[in-house]
Structures are given as C-alpha cells and as structure tokens.
Amino acid sequence: xxxxRSRRRRDLGRPAPWNDARLRSLGxxxxxxxxxxxxxxYLAGNAAANLSRQGIATGFDFLGREASFAIATTLIRxxxxxSYARALLVGLLNTLLxxxxxxALATLLGLAVGLARLSRNWLLSRLALVYVELLRxxxxxxxxxxxxxxxxxxxxxxxxxxxxxxxxxxxxxGVYFPVPVYQPLYLWMGVALAGGVAxxxxxxxxVRRARAGRPPLPAxxxxxxxxxxxxxxxxxxxxxxxxxxxxxxxxxxxxxxxxTPEFAALLAALVAYTAAFIGEIVRGGxxxxxxxxxxxxxxxGLTRGQALRLVVLxxxxxxxxxxxxxxxxxxxxxxxxxxxxxxxxxFAVTDTIANQTGQSIETxxxxxxxxxxxxxxxxxxxxxYNRSAALVER
Amino acid sequence: xxxxxxxxxxxxxxxxxxTPLNGTLTVVxxxxxxxxxxxxxxxxxxxxxxxxxxxxxxxxxxxxCWAFIRDWFRFLIFGRYPYAQQWRPAIVLVxxxxxxxxxxxxxxxxRRLAPAWLGGLGAVALLMRGGVLGMPYVETGLWNGLxxxxxxxxGGLGASFPLALxxxxxxxxxxxxxxxxxxxxxxxxxxxxxxxxxFLMLVLLPLFLPPGLVIAKLWRxxxxxxxxxxxxxxxVVRGGLQAIPRGQYEAADALGLGYxxxxxRVILPQALALxxxxxxxxxxxxxxxxxxxxxxxxxxxxxDTNTALxxxxxxMAYVEGYLFTGVIYFAFCYSMSLYSRGLERHLGQGRR
Numbered sequence: 190x191x192x193x194r195s196r197r198r199r200d201l202g203r204p205a206p207w208n209d210a211r212l213r214s215l216g217x218x219x220x221x222x223x224x225x226x227x228x229x230x231y232l233a234g235n236a237a238a239n240l241s242r243q244g245i246a247t248g249f250d251f252l253g254r255e256a257s258f259a260i261a262t263t264l265i266r267x268x269x270x271x272s273y274a275r276a277l278l279v280g281l282l283n284t285l286l287x288x289x290x291x292x293a294l295a296t297l298l299g300l301a302v303g304l305a306r307l308s309r310n311w312l313l314s315r316l317a318l319v320y321v322e323l324l325r326x327x328x329x330x331x332x333x334x335x336x337x338x339x340x341x342x343x344x345x346x347x348x349x350x351x352x353x354x355x356x357x358x359x360x361x362x363g364v365y366f367p368v369p370v371y372q373p374l375y376l377w378m379g380v381a382l383a384g385g386v387a388x389x390x391x392x393x394x395x396v397r398r399a400r401a402g403r404p405p406l407p408a409x410x411x412x413x414x415x416x417x418x419x420x421x422x423x424x425x426x427x428x429x430x431x432x433x434x435x436x437x438x439x440x441x442x443x444x445x446x447x448x449t450p451e452f453a454a455l456l457a458a459l460v461a462y463t464a465a466f467i468g469e470i471v472r473g474g475x476x477x478x479x480x481x482x483x484x485x486x487x488x489x490g491l492t493r494g495q496a497l498r499l500v501v502l503x504x505x506x507x508x509x510x511x512x513x514x515x516x517x518x519x520x521x522x523x524x525x526x527x528x529x530x531x532x533x534x535x536f537a538v539t540d541t542i543a544n545q546t547g548q549s550i551e552t553x554x555x556x557x558x559x560x561x562x563x564x565x566x567x568x569x570x571x572x573x574y575n576r577s578a579a580l581v582e583r
Numbered sequence: 584x585x586x587x588x589x590x591x592x593x594x595x596x597x598x599x600x601x602t603p604l605n606g607t608l609t610v611v612x613x614x615x616x617x618x619x620x621x622x623x624x625x626x627x628x629x630x631x632x633x634x635x636x637x638x639x640x641x642x643x644x645x646x647x648c649w650a651f652i653r654d655w656f657r658f659l660i661f662g663r664y665p666y667a668q669q670w671r672p673a674i675v676l677v678x679x680x681x682x683x684x685x686x687x688x689x690x691x692x693x694r695r696l697a698p699a700w701l702g703g704l705g706a707v708a709l710l711m712r713g714g715v716l717g718m719p720y721v722e723t724g725l726w727n728g729l730x731x732x733x734x735x736x737x738g739g740l741g742a743s744f745p746l747a748l749x750x751x752x753x754x755x756x757x758x759x760x761x762x763x764x765x766x767x768x769x770x771x772x773x774x775x776x777x778x779x780x781x782f783l784m785l786v787l788l789p790l791f792l793p794p795g796l797v798i799a800k801l802w803r804x805x806x807x808x809x810x811x812x813x814x815x816x817x818x819v820v821r822g823g824l825q826a827i828p829r830g831q832y833e834a835a836d837a838l839g840l841g842y843x844x845x846x847x848r849v850i851l852p853q854a855l856a857l858x859x860x861x862x863x864x865x866x867x868x869x870x871x872x873x874x875x876x877x878x879x880x881x882x883x884x885x886x887d888t889n890t891a892l893x894x895x896x897x898x899m900a901y902v903e904g905y906l907f908t909g910v911i912y913f914a915f916c917y918s919m920s921l922y923s924r925g926l927e928r929h930l931g932q933g934r935r
Contacts, residue, residue: 242794
C-alpha cells in the first residue's frame with residue numbers, strides 16, 4: 190500500500206510529456222531540424238533534376254580546364270592558356286590587393302576626417318561634416334560610376350596627360366607612375382628597416398620598464414629610429430636611385446608602372462566612401478573618452494599633442510576598434526562592386542567563369558567561401574589587435 | 584557698432600582665429616574654397632544650359648548640361664513604364680512620401696504604422712500592376728526607376744523584419760539546435776558581399792525550384808534583398824535583446840508568463856524601442872544597397888541614369904546625371920538619418 194502511494198505521488202510530480210520543458214525543447218529542435226532537412230532535400234532534388242535536364246555535370250573538374258579569357262590586371266603571370274583555377278587565383282589576389290590598399294588609405298583619410306570633424310576651427314569641421322554627409326548618404330555604386338566616368342571620359346589623352354606630380358601621368362589609359370628599378374642594395378635596406386623597427390620596439394619596451402613614471406621621451410625619437418637605418422645604408426651604398434619613369438610615346442606610355450582606370454576608380458571610390466564612415470567612428474571614439482581625462486592631462490602639464498597621444502587616443506582605440514573592424518569587412522566585401530566597372534577581381538572573374546562553364550553552383554560556392562575566409566581573417570587579426578588594446582581588468 | 588556686428592566679430596574670433604595656427608588654417612581653407620567654389624558655381628549655375636540640344640553645345644559654353652535632365656526627366660524617374668500611364672507611378676511616389684512623413688512625424692501611433700505601410704504597399708502594387716479599374720496591366724519588368732527603388736527597399740525591409748525577429752530570438756535561444764542554425768545563417772549572410780548574394784539568388788534560385796515554377800526577376804530580387812537584410816537587422820535586434828536587464832526576464836517568469844507572452848509583451852517591445860536608431864541606420868544602408876540591383880539588370884533609378892547616359896547626344900553629361908540621381912538618394916538617406924538622430928535625442932531625454 191505504502192509503496193503504491195509513493196509511486197502515485199511520483200506520477201503526480203512528473204508533468205505530462207507535452208508539458209515537460211525538456212521533452213518539449215527536444216521535440217521543437219527535432220522538428221526544426223527535420224523541416225530544414227526536408228527543405229534541403231527538396232531543393233537538392235529539384236537542382237539535380239534541373240541540372241540533368243540542362244545537361245550540366247556537377248563537380249569541380251572544370252577548374253583544371255583552359256580558361257581561354259584574358260585578364261587585364263594580374264599580379265602573377267597569367268595567360269588565357271592557363272587553367273580556371275589560376276584565373277581564380279589571379280582574381281583572388283586582385284581582391285586582396287584592392288582590399289589591402291583600400292584599408293590602408295581609408296584608415297589614413299578616415300583618421301584625418303575624424304580629427305578634422307573635431308577641429309576647433311569652425312570652417313574645417315564644417316567642411317569635414319559636409320564630406321561625411323555627402324559620401325555616407327549616396328550609394329557606393331553611384332560613386333564608383335562617377336569616378337569611373339571621370340577617369341574614362343574627362344581625363345585627357347596620353348599626350349596631354351595631367352601631371353599632378355613629376356613623373357606621374359593621369360590619362361584615359363589610367364594612372365602611370367615611376368617605380369624604382371630593383372637593386373641588390375634594397376635587400377640590405379630592408380634588413381636595416383627591420384633593425385630600425387626592432388630598435389624602436391626595444392626603446393618602447395625600455396621606456397615602459399625603466400623610465401616608468403618619469404616624463405615620456407619625445408615621440409620623434411621612436412619615429413626617427415625606423416627610417417634612419419635604411420637611409421644610412423642607402424647613402425653608404427652611394428645612393429643609387431634608378432627610377433623607371435614613364436614617358437609619353439605617340440599614343441601611349443612606355444616604362445613605369447600603371448594602374449587601369451577601372452582599378453583607380455574602384456580604389457578611389459572605396460577609399461573616399463569608407464573614409465567617411467571611419468571618420469565618424471574615430472570622432473565617436475575620441476568623444477567617448479570623458480572630458481575629465483583630457484582636463485586631467487592638461488592639469489598634469491601635458492601639451493595638447495601629448496594629451497591626445499598618451500591619454501586620449503589609447504582609450505579611444507578601445508571604442509574605435511570593433512566598429513572599425515566591421516568597416517574593414519565592408520570595404521573588402523564592397524570591392525566586389527568592381528564587376529560594375531569590369532575590374533577583374535575575384536567576383537568578376539568568377540562571374541566570367543560561371544558564364545563560360547555554366548557551373549554556377551560550384552563557382553558561387555567557391556566565391557562565397559573565399560569571401561568568408563577573407564572576412565574571418567580580417568576579424569581574427571582585428572580581434573588580436575583589440576585584445577592587445579583592451580583594458581586589462583583585475 | 585551694432586550689437587549684431589560685435590557678436591559676429593566675437594564669434595569669428597572664437598571659432599576661426601582663436602590661435603595663430605587656426606587663423607592660418609582658416610585663411611588657407613577659405614582661399615581653397617574660393618578657388619574651387621567659384622568655378623563650380625560658374626559651371627553649375629552661371630554657364631549652365633537648360634536648352635542645349637546635346638552635350639557638345641554645353642561643352643562649348645563650358646557649363647553644366649541641365650538640359651540633359653530636362654530631356655530625360657521622365658525616364659530618369661519612371662524608366663520604361665508606359666509613358667501615358669506614368670501618372671500611376673507618380674501617385675506611388677506620393678504614397679511613399681506620405682507614408683515616410685507620417686512615420687517621421689511620429690503623429691501616427693506605432694500600432695497603426697505597420698497596417699498603414701501594409702495598406703500603402705498593397706495600393707502601390709495595385710497601381711503599378713494595373714489590370715483593374717480600367718488601368719491597363721503593366722508587367723513587373725517595366726516597373727522602373729524611383730518607384731522600383733522604393734518598392735524594393737520598403738518591401739524588402741518589411742519582409743525582412745519578421746524573419747529578423749525570429750533569427751535574433753533564435754540566436755539568443757536556449758535550444759542549441761536553433762541557436763546554431765540561426766548563428767550560421769546570420770554569419771554566412773553577413774560574410775559574403777551583397778552582389779554575390781544577389782547573383783546567388785537570381786542565378787541559382789531557378790535551379791532549386793521545380794521546373795514549372797517561374798518567379799519574376801523583381802520578386803526574386805525582393806526575396807534576395809529581404810533574406811540578406813534580415814541577417815543585419817537580426818544583429819541589431821540581438822543587441823537590443825542583450826541590453827534588456829535580466830530582471831525583466833525574471834519578472835516575466837515570476838508572473839508566470841509563458842515564452843511567447845514573455846517575449847512578445849515584455850522583452851521585444853523594449854528591445855525594439857531601444858534599437859530604433861540602429862534599425863534606421865540599417866534601413867539607410869539597405870536603401871543604398873538597392874542600387875546594386877542595377878548590376879543584375881533591373882532598372883532602378885541608378886540604372887535609368889546609366890541607360891539615359893548611353894544616349895550619344897548626352898554621353899558627356901555624366902556628372903549632371905549622377906548628381907541628379909545622387910541628390911535623390913541623398914534626400915531619402917539624409918532625411919532618414921536626421922530622423923534617427925532626432926529620435927536618439929528624444930529617447931535619450933526620456934532615459935536620463
């Protein structure tokens with residue numbers, strides 16, 4: 190009897206299966222999972238039927254076949270006789286080039302815009318505001334088109350090219366600029382540069398450890414340590430400066446290095462557009478550091494420059510880095526708009542291949558994974574940097 | 584000296600010439616501004632032409648070719664929509680502007696806003712499509728220009744909203760399977776460029792559908808757009824969900840509310856209100872992103888400009904063309920961002 194009663198009590202304590210939270214969550218998850226699987230199976234079945242009807246073989250075998258299309262801008266050797274895989278590699282490298290250059294230049298311009306927005310000079314801050322609002326509130330694609338037409342249609346022919354700097358030519362053929370001719374001395378200059386960077390880093394560590402609490406050394410000492418050694422090696426080696434300078438021939442240029450109008454338009458548009466966003470991020474980050482910090486720095490007798498460099502910026506960086514990361518990601522992704530002007534980066538090359546082979550599923554999978562990989566790499570690098578800049582709490 | 588002049592002088596001294604460096608800066612900037620602005624005004628106003636026949640006539644005078652805009656105005660705004668019927672997309676524009684103004688003015692209570700937009704979009708679709716009330720039927724391929732941009736933006740955002748809520752709740756869910764699925768979707772959609780996503784949807788979607796089913800390009804683009812924006816919006820909403828203090832969840836639990844009641848009546852209203860400025864920023868981004876559909880061959884307001892500029896008579900009027908289109912985009916985006924800023928201030932006042 191007693192045994193029976195206790196069992197009944199236990200039965201009462203356990204809810205009905207449909208009221209059991211654990212069972213319910215398991216059931217819900219299983220249902221969602223099965224639903225998704227069924228959807229995937231349905232779509233895959235349709236795709237298989239459609240593909241076999243159109244006579245398209247699936248698989249990545251096409252990557253080994255001959256690409257047989259030319260690419261205007263290549264960082265590595267490439268000819269139409271090369272394989273599709275190599276064409277994709279050329280595209281990927283072009284994407285990386287545009288992204289890396291774009292990120293570097295947009296950061297510099299963005300920093301300048303952000304500081305200009307905060308300037309005590311009314312004219313300068315208003316000018317920066319107008320820049321930010323105009324660029325942020327119009328589509329990037331429209332800006333790319335405008336830059337491209339400016340470089341294609343407004344630029345003069347080679348003979349009357351604009352010369353913004355000596356040796357630099359801007360014409361309908363693109364931008365031509367001089368490049369140094371490689372010499373063995375450059376290798377030693379590279380070594381000296383590495384030595385300079387190491388010395389500057391060492392000095393920084395030493396200043397932190399041994400001179401903690403004493404007034405900081407002037408900033409220029411650290412900055413001077415980096416360019417001085419290579420300069421010394423350059424002068425000691427007899428200062429050989431051989432530049433490959435472009436010069437005008439009858440209808441074109443010869444010599445020098447050039448970038449196409451497409452590349453120049455894409456890069457200019459990406460940099461100008463992203464800099465507007467970075468400028469606002471920099472401004473927000475600096476404003477986020479409370480006024481008391483700069484007042485305290487002033488009270489300690491730091492100059493405005495020192496206060497900015499030693500007190501405000503290190504704290505602002507913590508606020509700036511996360512949104513800056515997403516701007517970098519946006520820039521890398523936006524480089525795919527190159528397809529609108531025909532610059533052969535990853536997406537444009539992929540599109541050509543998909544049109545030629547009909548292997549759209551495979552090529553789109555490749556391009557999506559490549560962009561995911563780029564995004565993850567940028568996030569990873571920025572997170573590492575963020576960790577080093579983050580506040581160390583107890 | 585009058586008071587006004589003294590005040591102006593004092594202001595100039597404090598804002599433009601407060602230090603020697605700033606004074607120099609002011610002079611340099613003012614010089615550069617004059618140097619660039621006066622030829623620009625010269626070009627845009629003084630030498631501009633409203634009556635030229637082609638770009639060469641404008642180039643001869645050295646001024647802006649606003650005549651291009653006058654010539655192609657209807658095409659720039661409405662594209663290839665049948666000319667005699669263009670009063671219909673014109674009404675559509677009026678509906679959109681009225682809806683936007685009603686939303687911005689905060690006159691309409693939030694509860695009525697969603698039905699107003701739904702009704703407005705229904706009216707828009709009816710007007711554009713026709714086939715009733717004596718209006719001839721117009722296929723979606725001819726829905727061009729600014730109405731198309733606005734339909735894509737409003738329809739895509741409206742459709743993405745419920746999906747974004749589900750994704751955000753899913754990513755915050757205690758059920759691991761849901762959390763993983765939603766996280767994967769959000770990260771994948773945010774990891775690839777929108778143009779790749781559009782191609783994916785436009786090229787691949789037909790491959791994955793049963794052979795008989797054909798979806799018009801406009802609707803495929805709309806679906807792609809909604810699915811894409813949902814991932815970004817979901818992250819905004821998730822930010823709001825994370826900002827709700829635990830006490831709110833616990834209080835709802837203590838009152839004996841179930842998951843649905845707790846979410847719909849306690850958590851979501853607060854999370855959504857908190858993130859309105861961030862949502863508006865996502866909307867602005869989405870509005871600008873609609874321009875990308877011009878790459879896949881839909882005639883939005885940017886593609887209309889490109890098409891008009893293909894006219895050999897006006898090929899060199901590209902600055903005027905893109906300026907005109909840019910002003911349209913700017914008007915919508917800037918008013919949205921002003922609204923967002925005003926709202927932020929308003930919300931901030933209530934909290935402090």
